Amino acid sequence: MRSDAILNDAARGSSDPRQRRPIPAWVATTALLLPTYGWLTLAVLLPLLTMFVFSFMSATPMGKTPIVFTLKHYRAFIDQPYLINIAWTSLVIGFWTTLLCAVFGFLAAVALARATVGRMRETLLVLLLLPFWTNGLVRVFSWTMVLRENGFLDGVVDMVLPDIGSISFLYTRYAVVLGLVHGYLPYMILTCYIALSTIDDAIIEAAASLGARWWTILLRILLPLAAPGLISGAVLTFVPVIGSFMEPRILGGKVGVTMGTVIEDQFTQAFNWPLGAALSFTLLAVVLAIFATFSGVLRRGTTA
């Protein structure tokens, strides 16, 4: 055996041209990953870092003004109490949007999973998701067509009940919530549907065979089993909603002042970038806290 091995050792590296050593694995892996992560570093990670630094500056660095670092922008909530009201408005809007999306989205997912089959289900799913991947701005704009005075809604109401007058509620918080629900409902339907589609039909049949009525099945079986999808849908609705600014601007008018619009103002109107940065980071902290709280559910929900 030994002598064989030595002979073979001597014969190693023989003439077979295919015997070339492959490129070390880590070189190939790095080469594949570097462009993507380099790009993300340049476009996302470094900007977030820079903004973090900016949030400690006393004023937007313009010209030769010396840069002074301060914590004052993080005290904005204490120094400018109206910000607390605005933050509260954002949270309330976020809460109602998420709740309405959850209720209507879950029921839609149940209807999709239980009341449709085959091609009809596929078509419906695509139709339900399609708006989500179209321009959000245009969809918000669309609602102004419906909600404005003498708009589509008033037209319909006038046809049914001619004496009631205008029920237009454009430029109210209801309009903002309505527009946001319209924006994120498809996403909630998708996450709930993914969770529901993994449920074995036999479970429902078993429950029915044990005498469960449909509402019992809905509340005691489908709801708990779809909970991961419901929660990840809720998180992925709530987070962008509290950072939204165009929906409150367009549908809320004067009452549509939220954290999003305040931050936007700092960058586009007031040019107080450090304050905007500090507010952005406060918002980011809230977002990260939400993600951290639900990370377990999200991981299961998104890999389903």
Added chain:
Amino acid sequence: MTNVNVNSVAKTYGTTPVLTDISTDFPEGSFTSLLGPSGSGKTTLLRIIAGFIRPDEGIVSIGGRDVTHVPVWGRNIGMMFQSYALFPHMTIAQNVAFGLGRRGIHGAEARKQVDAALEMVHLPGFADRMPKQLSGGQQQRVALARAMVIKPSVLLLDEPLSALDRRLRQEMQVELLRIQRESGLTTIFVTHDQEEALTLSDKVAILDKGRIVQIGDPETVYEKPLTRFAAEFLGDSNFLKGKVESGAVRLADGTVVHAAGTLPADGAQATLAVRPEKMFVAKDPSPGNRLTARITTVIYAGQALSYILETADGMQVKLFAQNRDGNVLKQGETVVLGWSADHTVAVAD
């Protein structure tokens, strides 16, 4: 000369040793099964021979050539996978011709060899179909044709039949054996199905915890297991523990049992293995071993009967019997079990 030789091969993942010091030879034309529970290292060994995994230590040679540092694509192996691994975007002919193309064989010559290979697996006329249009068994035949058409030095089979249902599996076993015999190809076959291993192989290697615990022809490995694990993993076995006394073993209840082969020295502890089907209910005094036990469970399976018995000191013994005369022993009966010393083997724990 296309034997496969593995010398002192070891592989560790992190701190978990998967294979420890494996040395064995797969002679030219032999059909060897690597048999073991999951995690025993049998698949790792096959993949080291194939070249998908590089061993930490040791040498792999195919046909006398050291291929330890040769990548898979330079080893000229034929391999079959559990999932068939047919290329779904190619026709059957393109699948089979894939390896030929890599060897510079194209056109009419390739077509001829592809047809011959499909003929060999009894699938002529399937050349232009897509894999999806074939049944599982047919796909596996194509996989076999694809592996064989390149005239590999060695055929490596990674549980290729385990995805098939029982009937198809038996059919494919016969087919596989016929083609292997006709081609005289050195074949290494990973399986966890002991029956399959015994039926197909010239040699069975039993792996446990990264070691080959026993390798030999199926009969020897079955009849003369070397270790308790080998006896238990391949088939079923009763184990009788006792102390060696003047060339025999005295059990705890005083019964003296004779065994074939060598026993440890007098006074040492020994474990004897006896196959349950080698035991019988002894009606009249006859030469051989004896053990008195009471029947606790009767398992009636039509043609075969299994009994679980218990001796006076609580040792459990299994007994398999053919249902030859329709007389089934009753639970609670006390019987005398008899068996030959030739069927009693001392095993290492």
Added chain:
Amino acid sequence: MTQLGRIYLLAILIFLYTPILVMMAMGFNESQLYELPFSFSTRWYVALMDNQQLLKAGMNSIIIAVITAVISTCLGTMASIALSRRTFRGKSLLQLLLLPPIAIPWLITGTAMLVFFYWSGIGRGMHALLIGHVALAIPYVVLVVGTGFSTIRADLEEAAMSLGSTPIHAFFAVTLPLLFPSILGAALFAFAVSLDQFVISYFLATPGYSTLPVQIYSAIRKGFTPEINAISTLLLLGSMAAILIFARFAKPGDVRDKR
């Protein structure tokens, strides 16, 4: 029950599509002030043809979306190969790093880009928009292509190698053809993501160089005419077409196949 479920779904669809359809219809309404009754007219589409600002922004949007699709698909596919087929330390961290562009509100990402690009001298304009759009599209490409990878068994490449393919040949002969629909789907998806992107563009656009959504936003805020409905309709139809073609390739409805 089945009937009730279907009626409910129909109601949801009506809710989702009514405003969009009303908006589209108003683009064909004669009245500048969106007054009813409806009288059909294509005057706003005709006017649109003369609106150089909107047309230029539309062209910019399409150019940016195409370049974004190409770059992000190449980069994202490469990353996806490494993330799907190779094992290395720190992989889960890298996968986590794909989330910020998707999960952090675009307002935060967008303002951060504005601050960094200003501070670092990259500035605003087309190149800045491209940097931002590609970064937003890459995670989607990695996800879509990664889903494609998960439907291709790793042992296909092993089978190719056992037949004599080098890993590179095995990739091009076996994996890439099987992956092609996913890559095409990812490119369409990236195109749609870029075409619809407003928030990032809003902060990175300059008065001289902007995209369609940015122009639409400023028009909405300044007081709009049905021209906006016309261009919005075109934009919606464009991205709906991209997504529908994507759905043909990647079958997002077949959720259970994604393992």
